[in-house]
Amino acid sequence: MSVTELSGDRPPESAAAPDTERPARRPTPLAAMLTRLHFYAGILVAPFLLVAALTGLAYTITPQLDQALYGDQLTVAAVGDQPKPLAEQVTAARAAHPDGTIAAVARGAGDRTTQVVFSQPDLGDKQHTVYVDPYTGEVKGQLTTWFGSTPATTWLDGLHRNLHLGDLGRHYSEIAASWLWVLVLGGIILWWPRRSATRARAKHLLVPDLSVRRGVRRTRGWHATTGVWLAVGLLFLSATGLTWSRYAGANFGAGLDALQASRPQISTTLDGAPPATSGGEHQHGGASAGAESDPATYDKVLATARSAGLSGPVEISPAAEPGMAWTVAQTDNTWPVARDRIAVNPAAGTVTARSDFADWPLLAQLSSLGIQAHMGILFGPVNQILLAALALGLLCVIVWGYRMWWQRRPTRADRRAPLGAPPARGGVRGLPWWALLLGVPVTVAVGWALPWFGVTLLGFLVVDLILGVIARRRRRSVPVSSSSTVS
Structure with missing residues (x-):
């Protein structure tokens, strides 16, 4: 799943009609931390996933494209x-x-x-x-190929892997694969408690609740339930994509050895x-x-x-x-x-x-x-259809995620903003000591095995700390300016 705040969010300030859902409870420290991570990672990683989904969707039709372009050479x-x-x-x-x-x-x-x-x-x-x-022994034609792939398939393969930018471009697909599983699992963890309390609400784990008023909650339902349906397939694409990525793939190969x-x-x-x-x-x-x-x-x-x-x-x-x-x-x-x-x-x-x-x-x-399944050749056309469905579903999840970000923007005249505010910080400070004792080494180990995950996660933390420092300085400056004005 991509950009959203699946816990502790609120509807736009301009909303007048009451929502049919009960008020959201104060999130647990783990939910607060995951919500903030899901939000920032979704916003910043979703463009990489968007490109990967679009190029992957194009790659799914390569067998039919090859037949249309090179049928005279490939078949008799x-x-x-x-x-x-x-x-x-x-x-x-x-x-x-x-x-x-x-x-x-x-x-x-x-x-x-x-x-x-x-x-x-x-x-x-x-x-x-x-x-x-x-x-007949007749030569039907000649093509420049890459490990058996035709020129069209080679071009689309390179577009999906590295955007035809060489080793530099391979970083985009590795970032997408490194974060996809985090976004999927984090989204499920956040969505599950909201819909598993009663039987009436549990059915909306897999089906969006269309009884709620139009707005961020309905969009969130489509975003989350679609992500749940796609979860297994997206986790598979993330894992298989990492196996032959540049850095994580090298670590995977070393592990196999x-x-x-x-x-x-x-x-x-x-x-x-x-x-x-x-x-x-090689693939x-x-x-x-x-x-x-x-x-x-x-x-x-x-x-x-x-x-x-x-x-x-x-x-x-x-x-x-x-x-x-x-x-x-x-x-x-x-x-x-x-x-x-x-x-x-x-x-x-x-x-x-x-x-x-x-x-x-x-x-x-x-x-x-x-x-082979990632490339769409293991189960023939069925494999292609499943991959195309995953790509289209991921595109929808990304679009709905960004739509929620826009829908949650403040619209009141004195608080107007172009986009929704990020979830509140402080989740890490509320975690118990044993969670930090276990979580920090695991996160470091995952960051080492998946270098681009580790580097970007560190970048998120640095940016978040800087934003926190700026916010605290602004809060401290407000009373000072107010008191000087009164005096």
């Missing part, structure tokens, strides 16, 4: 009875694209074309993909030496570039993979260096996922190493599945 007009050997398809791709080194080959199935991926030094982390009709829960690496050495460990998984799969090989080897390696039980769509990556094994990885990201991988000796046609998804550590499995 007619599905044949039998695909041609990979050797012919790779040869056709190489003829159409004589530069670069083949990094991976993803054989087409059904109406999907075969993708032959070329690495080139001048493209950086991007690659060049040639699309071949698997039934420390727990030995990272995705297992597969050895491509033919002598059985173990592979180097890796601290995480898209990728293959390393290898030396040019006999095109017939692709068919031999594919046959070995099929014999080893790797069904469905697979990606074949040549050896990074001569004398090393090739890798074959399943690439079916829809549920149930198929993510098994093997290493193959291309000369002997034997499996030299294997890594099955079922054998991954549980945290590695959950991280992989969570990222």
Whole structure:
């Protein structure tokens, strides 16, 4: 949930009609502290969430956008009875694209074309993909891709991740993900006591109370109940977004390594030496570039993979260096996922190493599945619809939050103000000692694990202290000026 004051607020001063709700009780110190934090964090973080929701909403339509823009390259007009050997398809791709080194080959199935991926030094982390009709061997087109993503998907992905501002832009999405879970949980904690006292009021935990007069209370009902409905989904987006953010994601990867829960690496050495460990998984799969090989080897390696039980769509990556094994990885990201991988000796046609998804550590499995669901590819169109609903709902919650801020502005002639005042301070001073003893170390630990949360929270505290000092000085100056006027 975003900007609001879910506890201890009051209607606009100009309101004449009595509200149907009972007067708000004095909030507890915890509620007062959460209300002030929710208010300030909502106001300052909501713009980041707004951008993340809009760009995420745009990203949800990428499968349909790809088909509309690149359907001629990605799919074939007619599905044949039998695909041609990979050797012919790779040869056709190489003829159409004589530069670069083949990094991976993803054989087409059904109406999907075969993708032959070329690495080139001048493209950086991007690659060049040639699309071949698997039934005719005809080259359907070429695109500059990024870990398998088309140019349109790559552009929208970059917009959502960093606004095309590089590492600087990644901070915006990390701030949004770092605070989203705080706003959601804080909003639920504040909303729950207001609506859980009686059965008649409890139903409005999930349904806004439309019997109240129009104004801040009705807006708050829409804001809060919508946030409750979205809570699980928003918490999921926050957690999965943090796993591959810049700083929090690095800490998450280090934690997986420390727990030995990272995705297992597969050895491509033919002598059985173990592979180097890796601290995480990129959101898209990728293959390393290898030396040019006999095109017939692709068919031999594919046959070995099929014999080893790797069904469905697979990606074949040549050896990074001569004398090393090739890798074959399943690439079916829809549920149930198929993510098994093997290493193959291309000369002997034997499996030299294997890594099955079922054998991954549980945290590695959950991280992989969570990222795929965050990207909208785990459950197909259903996944896209759910993500779009979450994005639209979050946009509504943000708009209602800002509307409440405006509705709570004083409107009396002698107290007119453009916006509502923040909730009263003093909640921290009222907390019991044991709450501070537990809360401070936990907050510091969370701030260390989520650096942008810690930095911005510290900024909120500094600003709040400055505002408090200014307010106290103004209050002390009022009696002085009044007495001098009287005298």
